[in-house]
Amino acid sequence: MPLKMLKFRPGINREGTSLTNEGGWFDGDKVRFRSGYPQKLGGWTADVGTAVNTGTNLMPTTGDFWGVCRSLWNWVTLTAYNLLGVGTNLKFYIQNGVGGNYHDVTPLRFTTAAGAVTFAATNGSPTITVTNAGHGAQAGDFVTFSGALTLGGNITAAILNREYRVASVISSSQYTITATVNANASDTGNGGANVVAAYQITTGSDIYTVSVGWGSGGWGGVTTGYPSTGWGAAAPGGVGIGTQLRLWSQANYGENLVINPRGGAIYYWVVNDPPTIFNRAQILSNANTNTQVSTGGVTAQWWLTDAYCPTVCNFVMVSDVSRFLLAFGCNDIGSTTLDPMLIRWSDQENLLVWYPNLATNQAGSIRLSHGSEIIAALQARQEILVWTNAALYSLQYLGPPYVWGAQLLADNISIASPNVAVAVNNVVYWMGVDKFYMYSGRVETLPCAVRQYVYQDINLDQQYQFFGGTNEGFSEVWWFYCSSGSSVIDRYVIYNHLDQIWYYGALARTAWCDSPLRTYPMATDYNNQVVYHELGVDDGSVNPPVAFSSYIQSSDFDIEEGNSYGFVYRMIPDVTFDGSTSNMPSINMTMLPRNNPGSAYTTTNNNPAVTSAQNYVGATSYTVQQFTEIIYVRARGRQLALRVASTEAGVQWQLGAPRLDIRSDGRR
Numbered sequence: 001m002p003l004k005m006l007k008f009r010p011g012i013n014r015e016g017t018s019l020t021n022e023g024g025w026f027d028g029d030k031v032r033f034r035s036g037y038p039q040k041l042g043g044w045t046a047d048v049g050t051a052v053n054t055g056t057n058l059m060p061t062t063g064d065f066w067g068v069c070r071s072l073w074n075w076v077t078l079t080a081y082n083l084l085g086v087g088t089n090l091k092f093y094i095q096n097g098v099g100g101n102y103h104d105v106t107p108l109r110f111t112t113a114a115g116a117v118t119f120a121a122t123n124g125s126p127t128i129t130v131t132n133a134g135h136g137a138q139a140g141d142f143v144t145f146s147g148a149l150t151l152g153g154n155i156t157a158a159i160l161n162r163e164y165r166v167a168s169v170i171s172s173s174q175y176t177i178t179a180t181v182n183a184n185a186s187d188t189g190n191g192g193a194n195v196v197a198a199y200q201i202t203t204g205s206d207i208y209t210v211s212v213g214w215g216s217g218g219w220g221g222v223t224t225g226y227p228s229t230g231w232g233a234a235a236p237g238g239v240g241i242g243t244q245l246r247l248w249s250q251a252n253y254g255e256n257l258v259i260n261p262r263g264g265a266i267y268y269w270v271v272n273d274p275p276t277i278f279n280r281a282q283i284l285s286n287a288n289t290n291t292q293v294s295t296g297g298v299t300a301q302w303w304l305t306d307a308y309c310p311t312v313c314n315f316v317m318v319s320d321v322s323r324f325l326l327a328f329g330c331n332d333i334g335s336t337t338l339d340p341m342l343i344r345w346s347d348q349e350n351l352l353v354w355y356p357n358l359a360t361n362q363a364g365s366i367r368l369s370h371g372s373e374i375i376a377a378l379q380a381r382q383e384i385l386v387w388t389n390a391a392l393y394s395l396q397y398l399g400p401p402y403v404w405g406a407q408l409l410a411d412n413i414s415i416a417s418p419n420v421a422v423a424v425n426n427v428v429y430w431m432g433v434d435k436f437y438m439y440s441g442r443v444e445t446l447p448c449a450v451r452q453y454v455y456q457d458i459n460l461d462q463q464y465q466f467f468g469g470t471n472e473g474f475s476e477v478w479w480f481y482c483s484s485g486s487s488v489i490d491r492y493v494i495y496n497h498l499d500q501i502w503y504y505g506a507l508a509r510t511a512w513c514d515s516p517l518r519t520y521p522m523a524t525d526y527n528n529q530v531v532y533h534e535l536g537v538d539d540g541s542v543n544p545p546v547a548f549s550s551y552i553q554s555s556d557f558d559i560e561e562g563n564s565y566g567f568v569y570r571m572i573p574d575v576t577f578d579g580s581t582s583n584m585p586s587i588n589m590t591m592l593p594r595n596n597p598g599s600a601y602t603t604t605n606n607n608p609a610v611t612s613a614q615n616y617v618g619a620t621s622y623t624v625q626q627f628t629e630i631i632y633v634r635a636r637g638r639q640l641a642l643r644v645a646s647t648e649a650g651v652q653w654q655l656g657a658p659r660l661d662i663r664s665d666g667r668r
Contacts, residue, residue, distance in 0.1 A: 011501025014453035029505035030550035039654035045540035063528025072513035073250035087248030103278035121152030121183035147194035152183030204246020340373035410443035419467035469512030551645035567665035574656030582650030588621035593637030
């Protein structure tokens with residue numbers, strides 16, 4: 001009998017049974033398809049940047065920055081400085097160059113007057129009680145003190161005059177911080193009459209949480225993510241309170257940066273050229289009289305917006321058409337309440353003017369009607385796409401007097417989160433709550449060969465964590481999501497838009513940015529660091545790098561015609577190891593025979609001359625190296641599946657078309 005060549009269709013298909021997908025692939029992890037053949041994903045390498053320690057800022061306890069990153073934005077200044085905006089649930093950073101430092105530019109919520117803050121220390125304890133009426137802080141917030149004197153003996157001014165995290169909140173006028181040393185004397189002094197506290201904006205959550213019942217939140221009146229309430233009072237909003245994730249939106253206004261924490265104010269960060277000084281982002285408000293070093297190093301009065309700039313919004317964007325700053329889901333003029341369906345925009349080429357006046361500017365607003373909340377917006381070709389929780393709109397520039405107009409593109413659709421829409425080659429793809437979509441002039445369901453696999457094991461309670469991104473070097477769109485048993489991101493699914501195929505796997509990431517300005521796609525992980533994908537062949541998020549496992553398994557295929565059993569006794573592998581850094585790269589190939597679709601895969605009888613390891617349902621895997629010519633196996637059954645896996649460091653592989661030597665083995 002001639003050798004049987006195994007050539008499987010590219011992509012993974014989980015929409016039917018393993019046998020009905022004969023001739024295809026059924027399962028895999030950390031494997032992609034290139035030219036139709038499976039290969040191991042490229043590795044990743046950690047960025048070597050660290051948070052800047054100015055002597056007043058806390059250093060992260062782990063990783064390169066504080067908090068879980070949910071937003072990455074890369075741009076280059078007019079003088080070619082390569083900057084990266086990093087928005088976490090605790091802070092906002094700007095990284096200066098690949099491997100550069102992370103500069104804390106988190107906006108301030110407010111700064112006290114001198115003398116408004118006093119300290120109290122207890123002998124033998126590092127806990128300091130801070131008294132500041134109406135501080136508005138919650139546990140985990142950051143505050144920086146200045147002007148303090150020595151307290152409690154050895155708690156010196158140098159120790160006090162720095163950044164701290166709020167350890168606990170006692171009341172609306174008191175909270176605690178933890179010093180780096182123990183006090184050697186009790187002291188209820190004020191720490192000096194010139195003490196000033198600068199409070200950074202309130203920190204956000206790293207997961208979505210729901211509280212219920214009376215007094216939900218920190219019992220005693222402080223509710224995380226919400227204004228303080230009285231002792232034991234009901235939390236704001238009553239039963240079923242959801243604590244929103246800290247999600248940031250970012251957009252360039254020229255070489256400067258507009259940022260917005262979802263549900264918060266709009267802030268503006270001005271780059272210094274060259275960027276040697278990284279001042280904090282400033283709120284866009286007519287009440288802000290702060291100063292900032294401007295281009296050329298000249299100190300100038302901070303720009304003042306008019307009195308109608310939105311004070312709260314869910315998402316910001318700068319349009320490619322005539323540079324309007326748009327706020328999605330924001331408060332209307334004359335109101336402080338967020339309207340989740342309202343879109344407002346500033347004057348053309350002027351983010352300081354928000355009051356509509358047809359005679360002098362193009363500021364304005366529009367309210368969408370389908371749905372109850374704007375979820376996401378994305379700049380596409382000649383339009384801005386806006387998703388509500390029930391519809392998709394096209395927002396287009398019309399010019400005066402209407403300025404911007406909205407057209408309904410599709411109703412009764414869904415989108416999983418603010419960050420799952422991805423634009424590629426004038427086509428927009430996004431992840432819904434029960435299927436995938438695409439828009440290329442009309443809205444369509446995106447055919448998905450792994451839809452059942454994804455949506456039967458997904459945690460939609462955490463859907464706002466989900467995000468997408470491109471990996472254009474491989475014509476891929478990636479979506480990251482939480483499996484049903486996880487409250488953090490642990491899975492990914494990939495659509496190859498060139499070959500129109502799908503594959504998936506397990507990987508923990510929190511944000512993604514595929515920027516041509518930095519050569520490799522960037523992502524962040526739960527170790528609070530940026531990693532560059534497709535760089536290396538191993539997991540370089542740790543030092544030294546370690547191997548990560550990858551595998552792919554075919555669907556069942558018949559090895560003999562009719563009712564006869566087949567017997568496989570040798571295999572000729574076809575594998576390349578191009579790109580490997582190991583001197584002796586290898587993979588494991590496993591034969592998985594079974595008699596009927598409902599039966600378990602059976603144990604293969606290995607040739608005693610072959611070194612093997614048991615690693616899958618009792619089946620024997622065979623080591624294949626670069627110059628392995630033939631493998632002698634013993635596999636008997638009606639159907640067979642092929643599994644290819646690698647677990648060693650320094651290995652990159654691509655599977656070709658292995659061949660099997662099969663003979664008929666009766667009809668028992």
